[in-house]
Amino acid sequence: MHNRILKGALLGLALAGMSMSAQAHRGWLLPSTAMVEAKEPWVTLDGAISEGLFEFHHVPLRLDNLTITGPDGVTTKAEGAVLGKFRSTIDIRLPKDGTYRLAIVSNNVMGSYKLGGEVKRFRGVEGTPGAQVPAGATDVTTSTTHTRLETFVSANDMNDTALKPSGVGLEMVPVTNPSDLRAGEPITFRFLLDGKPLPNFPFSMVPGAVKYRGTLGELRFTTDTKGEVKFTVPEANMYWLSAKFPLETPKGPPTPGAKRYSYTATLDILPQ
Numbered sequence: 001m002h003n004r005i006l007k008g009a010l011l012g013l014a015l016a017g018m019s020m021s022a023q024a025h026r027g028w029l030l031p032s033t034a035m036v037e038a039k040e041p042w043v044t045l046d047g048a049i050s051e052g053l054f055e056f057h058h059v060p061l062r063l064d065n066l067t068i069t070g071p072d073g074v075t076t077k078a079e080g081a082v083l084g085k086f087r088s089t090i091d092i093r094l095p096k097d098g099t100y101r102l103a104i105v106s107n108n109v110m111g112s113y114k115l116g117g118e119v120k121r122f123r124g125v126e127g128t129p130g131a132q133v134p135a136g137a138t139d140v141t142t143s144t145t146h147t148r149l150e151t152f153v154s155a156n157d158m159n160d161t162a163l164k165p166s167g168v169g170l171e172m173v174p175v176t177n178p179s180d181l182r183a184g185e186p187i188t189f190r191f192l193l194d195g196k197p198l199p200n201f202p203f204s205m206v207p208g209a210v211k212y213r214g215t216l217g218e219l220r221f222t223t224d225t226k227g228e229v230k231f232t233v234p235e236a237n238m239y240w241l242s243a244k245f246p247l248e249t250p251k252g253p254p255t256p257g258a259k260r261y262s263y264t265a266t267l268d269i270l271p272q
Contacts, residue, residue, distance in 0.1 A: 025049050027061050027264065028240055029102060029151045034179045034268035041094040041155035045102060048087040053240050054208040054266075056086040061149075063088045065106065069162040071098025071155075078102075094155035099179055101162040103150035105169070111142035143258040146170065151266040154179035167195035170245050170261035172203075175228070181269045183236040190228045193245055193261065197227025203243035205267075207235065236271040240264065 032044040047061035063081035070076070081090040094100060107126035112119055115137045122133070126144065133140055146169040152162075158177045165171045175188035191198040201223045206216060223229045233239065244262045 025051050025058060026053060026240065026242070027149055028053065029061070029104070029149055029266050030054055030238070031102070031151050031153050031266065031268070034151075034153055034181075034270075035158075036094060036153065036155050038156070043092050043094060043153045045090050045092060045151070046087050047081075047089075047104075050086075052211055053206060054238055055211070058086065060084055060086060060088040061104075063090055063104070065104050066090070067103055067105070068092065069101040069103070071096050071100065071157075071159050071161055073161045073164070092153075094153065097156040098159040099152060099154040099162050099177060101150060101152055103148060105148045106146075108145045108147070109142055110145075111140065113137035113141070114139040141257065143260075145260040145262070147261075148263045149265070152178035165192050165195060167192075169194065170198075170243060170263040172241065172243070172263055172265060178265075178267055181267055182272050183233055183269055184272050186230055186232060188228060188230045190226075191223050191243065192227065198223060198245070199225045199227055201227065201243070201245075202247065203229075203241060205233065205239045205241050207233075207237035207239050209237065233269055236269055239267045239269055241267060 027049045028047070030046040030048070036043055045063075046056075047063050048056050048058065049061050050056065050058040060083055062083065063078060066078040066081065067075050068078050078090055078092065081088050092102070108123070109126045110121075110123040112121045113133050114120070115134060119139075148169055148171065152174070154177070158179050160177065163174050163177075165173050171192045173190040173192060175190055176186070181187055191201050191203070203221060205219045205221070210216060219233060221229050221231045242264050244260070246260070
């Protein structure tokens with residue numbers, strides 16, 4: 001049943017030819033590097049929302065909910081982020097050798113209910129007061145949006161413990177370590193939705209420095225029947241990977257009960 005629903009939605013949306021990079025402003029995390037080789041490794045992470053990828057000109061991306069999953073699989077909350085006018089910045093110490101996942105994951109809820117004869121609407125992060133429905137409310141309708149933004153950094157060595165999926169929401173599992181991506185060399189990723197493979201699932205990658213090219217330079221790829229994709233990119237750059245499910249949603253409030261998923265990652269792809 002799950003696969004039939006996925007295949008039907010994916011086929012219809014693919015035929016519609018919708019672009020996954022049509023949004024005006026994009027949120028992203030930008031590490032200073034994907035591989036740190038040092039006796040005491042640190043990395044600086046910037047977060048922003050902008051129309052031009054990796055350009056600081058619109059608003060900062062708040063890092064309040066940034067989590068760090070270390071090479072041992074332990075996840076901690078990042079502390080010490082500074083909120084600026086156009087970007088947020090945090091310096092992160094990498095105490096153990098291996099690969100780290102830096103992520104912001106959120107579940108946003110919106111909906112309506114009837115209380116005392118009045119229809120009231122609400123919107124907020126799941127579990128917060130703004131997303132609570134009061135006792136006695138009737139005709140409750142809700143919809144949710146699950147969002148994951150992430151990037152990856154390795155200190156002196158690489159491993160895959162932090163790369164294991166959570167089984168919740170739309171996720172990209174790097175089969176090729178994301179600190180060892182190179183232009184012209186095969187890269188393998190796997191996409192999952194709530195822990196299950198996403199077959200025939202399209203996603204896009206856009207290199208940074210768009211303003212110097214004059215064109216978006218979007219690359220599009222599609223997973224195979226097992227939810228995996230093996231591909232190459234032609235040039236070294238910092239890339240913004242974007243995927244969503246359903247692939248395109250109508251404008252305006254979502255249908256009651258609907259679930260939307262989005263995934264973005266910043267990947268540092270080096271020369272051969």
